[in-house]
Amino acid sequence: MLEPRYLTGKKAEIDQFIDQFDTFLFDCDGVLWSGDHLFPGTAEVLDKLRSQGKRLVFVTNNSTKSRADYKKKFDKLGIPCKEEEVFGSSYSAAIYISRILRLAPPKNKVFVLGESGIEHELASEGVPFVGGTSPSLRRDIEPEDFGSIADGSALDPDVGAVLLGLDFHVNYLKLSHAFAYLQRGARFLATNVDSTLPAAHSLFPGAGSVGAPVVKAYGAEPVAFGKPSQAMMDAIEGKFQLDRKRTCMVGDRLNTDIQFGIEGGLGGTLMVLTGVSKKDEFLSEGSPVVPSAWVDKLGDLLG
Numbered sequence: 048m049l050e051p052r053y054l055t056g057k058k059a060e061i062d063q064f065i066d067q068f069d070t071f072l073f074d075c076d077g078v079l080w081s082g083d084h085l086f087p088g089t090a091e092v093l094d095k096l097r098s099q100g101k102r103l104v105f106v107t108n109n110s111t112k113s114r115a116d117y118k119k120k121f122d123k124l125g126i127p128c129k130e131e132e133v134f135g136s137s138y139s140a141a142i143y144i145s146r147i148l149r150l151a152p153p154k155n156k157v158f159v160l161g162e163s164g165i166e167h168e169l170a171s172e173g174v175p176f177v178g179g180t181s182p183s184l185r186r187d188i189e190p191e192d193f194g195s196i197a198d199g200s201a202l203d204p205d206v207g208a209v210l211l212g213l214d215f216h217v218n219y220l221k222l223s224h225a226f227a228y229l230q231r232g233a234r235f236l237a238t239n240v241d242s243t244l245p246a247a248h249s250l251f252p253g254a255g256s257v258g259a260p261v262v263k264a265y266g267a268e269p270v271a272f273g274k275p276s277q278a279m280m281d282a283i284e285g286k287f288q289l290d291r292k293r294t295c296m297v298g299d300r301l302n303t304d305i306q307f308g309i310e311g312g313l314g315g316t317l318m319v320l321t322g323v324s325k326k327d328e329f330l331s332e333g334s335p336v337v338p339s340a341w342v343d344k345l346g347d348l349l350g
């Protein structure tokens with residue numbers, strides 16, 4: 048097994064590690080912050096990398112926020128960031144739907160199980176959608192809903208795809224709509240399928256857990272566009288014209304962030320231990336996903 052390199056924080060080894068790369072792809076939740084808590088040293092590390100001319104791209108699976116929302120979050124936390132530096136799973140899904148899938152009218156609407164981040168990114172690509180944050184679906188299912196979903200009168204006939212993301216208002220009515228559209232032949236898509244969401248120094252159900260009832264009912268997995276999907280990597284490479292061998296993915300989750308970087312053939316993957324995965328998972332014999340290097344926390348890159 049290839050041992051990942053432990054960077055203890057000594058200046059010379061950190062400088063040597065950083066020198067290998069021109070571009071750093073940063074995961075956000077669990078790396079830069081946990082929920083609304085900014086980790087110590089985040090701002091300083093990003094400043095240091097920028098001052099050395101490194102390009103930074105913030106690659107997040109969190110579909111609840113659009114790129115513009117992320118920019119606001121960075122502003123609120125006092126970290127410089129341009130909207131164009133953010134690449135989220137909502138945006139990744141939206142560009143795939145609009146530029147590659149190209150759903151033909153009239154069946155070109157997307158039913159969204161998710162929050163406003165997905166809606167904004169679909170809208171930015173001109174993709175029509177229903178569901179999402181609509182108040183009409185933020186309620187309990189009523190006895191008459193069963194009939195109107197079953198006979199299709201409650202459904203939009205123009206829906207050609209179902210897009211699952213993280214939905215903080217998930218309920219039986221929305222799940223039933225998603226399942227009904229799939230049974231009528233809609234394409235099955237997801238922004239990402241993460242099992243957990245890191246927040247408040249703990250873990251909560253993630254997008255994959257929220258959409259799991261639909262997957263179970265339908266009996267098939269969606270095509271997902273967040274990490275580790277290489278559709279996302281290809282889109283990032285195309286947009287930022289990056290040299291993969293001079294790019295490092297920094298993340299806290301082995302099966303999304305680190306796998307994303309390894310499968311993408313990046314020059315490096317750097318694991319931090321402030322989020323989801325624990326070091327035993329990649330240091331133990333036979334670990335399926337092993338980063339090229341690891342630090343205890345992002346702040347250690349200050350050297």
Ligand SMILES: O=C(O)[C@H](O)[C@H](O)COP(=O)(O)O
Nearest residue numbers: 076107108109241243253254
């Ligand atoms: O469930 C989700 O959608 C994700 O767990 C979550 O939002 C994590 O995003 P990331 O760590 O890629 O920023």
